[in-house]
Amino acid sequence: MSKVLVLPGDGIGPEIVNEAVKVLNVATEKFGLNIELDEALVGGAAVDAEGDPLPEGTLAKARAADAILFGSIGGPKWDAIERDKRPERGLLRLRSSLGLFANLRPAILFPQLADASSLKPEVVSGLDILIVRELTGGIYFGQPRGIKEENGERVGFNTYVYSESEMRRIAKVAFELAMKRDKRVLSVDKANVLEVTELWKEVVTEEAKNYPEIELSHMYVDNAAMQLVRAPKQFDVIVTGNLFGDILSDEAAMLTGSIGMLPSASLDENRKGLYEPCHGSAPDIAGQGIANPLATIMSLAMLLRYSLERGDVADAIEAAVESVLDKGLRTADIYTDGTRKVSTEEMGSAVAEAL
Amino acid sequence: MSKVLVLPGDGIGPEIVNEAVKVLNVATEKFGLNIELDEALVGGAAVDAEGDPLPEGTLAKARAADAILFGSIGGPKWDAIERDKRPERGLLRLRSSLGLFANLRPAILFPQLADASSLKPEVVSGLDILIVRELTGGIYFGQPRGIKEENGERVGFNTYVYSESEMRRIAKVAFELAMKRDKRVLSVDKANVLEVTELWKEVVTEEAKNYPEIELSHMYVDNAAMQLVRAPKQFDVIVTGNLFGDILSDEAAMLTGSIGMLPSASLDENRKGLYEPCHGSAPDIAGQGIANPLATIMSLAMLLRYSLERGDVADAIEAAVESVLDKGLRTADIYTDGTRKVSTEEMGSAVAEAL
Ligand SMILES: CC(C)[C@H](C(=O)O)[C@@H](O)C(=O)O
Ligand SMILES: CC(C)[C@H](C(=O)O)[C@@H](O)C(=O)O
DSSP: OOOEEEEETOOOOHHHHHHHHHHHHHHHHHTTOOEEEEEEOHHHEEEHSHHHSHHHHHHHHHHSSEEEEEEEOOOOGGSSGGGGGGHHHHHHHHHHTTOOOOOEEEOOOOOGGGGOSSSOOOHTTOEEEEEEEEEEGGGGGGOEEEEEETEEEEEEEEEEEEHHHHHHHHHHHHHHHHHTTEEEEEEEETTTHHHHHHHHHHHHHHHHTTTTOOOOEEEEEEHHHHHHHHHHGHHHHHHHOOHHHEEEHHHHHHHOGGGGGGGEEEEOOSSOOOEESSOOOGGTTTTTTTTTTHHHHHHHHOOOHHHHHOOHHHHHHHHHHHHHTTTHHHHEGGTTTSEEEEHHHHHHHHHHOOO | EEEEEEEEEEEEHHHHHHHHHHHHHHHHHHHTTOOOEEOOOOHHHHHHHSSSHHHHHHHHHHHHHHEEEEOOOOGGGGGSSSSGGHHHHHHHHHHHHHTOOOEEEEEOOOGGGGGGGBBBBHHHTOEEEEEEEOSSSSTTTOOOOOEEETEEEEEEEEEEEEEHHHHHHHHHHHHHHTTTSSSSSEEETTTTTTTHHHHHHHHHHHOOOOOOOOOEEEEEEHHHHHHHOOOOOOOOOOOOOHHHHHHHHHHHHTTTTTTTOOOOEETTSOEEEEOOOOOOOOOTTTTTSSOOHHHHHHHHHHHHHTTSSSSSHHHHHHHHHHHHHHHEEEGGOOOOOSSEOOHHHHHHHHHHHHH
16 A cells, blocks of 8 residues: 655645546546545645644654655745745755655656747757756755854855765766666756866766766756757756756746646655645635646656556556647646636546546 | 956957957047057966966956956866866956956847747847846855865865845846836845845845835746746846856846857946956867857947946947848858858958948
């Protein structure tokens, strides 16, 4: 039996997670899966209920689970509260407490949605990049950090730090994943300015020696941000640190024009993982039933593939999503003339049915 | 009399700077400017000649100058030498020694080159963004930094630090510039994770109170990287720190598809400045006479406008560039069917003549 914890979170989180659970229930029946589902509060919802964005009970359930399906967190309601209680901190603590160091973010262009991109079709058609972002280290978690008084004024400071072993294990993940793809890995750094990324480049290069079939290249982060706009199809797997990965993976996702479609996985050393859509909690459209549940449904597919080792079920869910797109069903964010606009619930039901 | 120091640097630097100097000489005659030109070594060229990417003599001349016209630096030849002697360090030391804290990077789409963009025409036509990047602080210069041994492994670390006064003075520059434009400023941070940028957001917000006409907004850096791809025309002035500015300004430049066209200015408190093209030293095409000199010529225009307070001459140079583009002259990087391919020298001469 596998334990799956559902953390709907805030904003559109509950709505989209609902649809993914609907699909999971159908998959459970169809494929005879043995899954125990549980649910808990996280983010702003948990702050409201228990004064903490990651309550003890939620963390305990997360530790006990084999995989976590996560919606989204945050919203203007919690912007003004003290730093430690902000919804985002709950997610950061969850990633860190569970050791979810490997964040996989595919940027894939769905042929059915090619028009949605702001880039010319020839630049993005067939796009299929996998960004591997280190998720539990770097400047996100580095100490010391804070705001202090110095010479009569405030000074803000953070620390960007990586140890060799942290770098090595994320490089390994990137190389392993690339072996199942086009065997090309780009490592992104700012080695001409930052010592921490100078070491990053060195360690990744060393680790590559264990993967003689992999073609490894390096790029400065500013150049990578440019090349993603100029010619994104040159990339296969991109590996980088937490902050650069945050920036580049969002940029890459937007190249597809449909961030409402893109899933992500955050994995520990043992294939336990947290799965969430790439997009945020979209408080402006929450509760209206118009959010796109497909990124969350695709995240569920990743959950089945990576943590539950049911690639067959993942494939079936992904095929169901494709077939629904082929039929012309679209939520508002990906709607174009000549397609059929559907609600969050209609979209989820259509995928469940197609499955 | 105004002193202008020319630092050609490496790669295509000398070729493109030559053409800008050609244009400056014509401008000097036509407008009766009183300019004393000097030249010095910087970057790899200076390493080769004197073992230092920023020799004492060059720094002394730079201090004495009213403005500096800079080509480009770096190349594979100097990649393997020790950190302190790399060409880039010469540029970083120059920025820091002269207090050139305000880096202005326009991202403008030339209507004549609209096709060059990888984005759809309707997304970028008329694009006119000004990125204001802090250039002498942040993680580029923060201490402590380095690579140390800890628990039997190497650990790399850098420090991201800004004081209130550093933040305030760059915000001021952005607000002042926005007052002459569309009066909208976007400040980019990662305040949901990094304390230093939490303070940034606070200080920029405070400083905005002195500019009641300015419409200030805020965005996380990951979202800004996305929005630049999705709908770049929503922006007027973007202000951010050194590292985020490095990444976002290159991304924004590439939206235009013609980074060979984009100039930049790096200013101190007293309008002294260093002016350089946004593009790099392009060692792969150096010495072939095919590089695009227009970004350097446009940088010269910025030099005349900001440091020499000759906006009239700057306008004339910019108009000359436009007229040459209108005539269909193109260097290889911006060449398309139906235009006339010209060399670096032909392009420079054409602008000089048009002037
Ligand atoms: C919400 C925020 C803390 C988070 C991050 O920066 O990691 C988000 O942007 C993401 O990429 O998952
Ligand atoms: C050459 C390098 C140190 C420099 C920087 O990162 O500032 C360059 O990328 C730039 O943007 O001018």
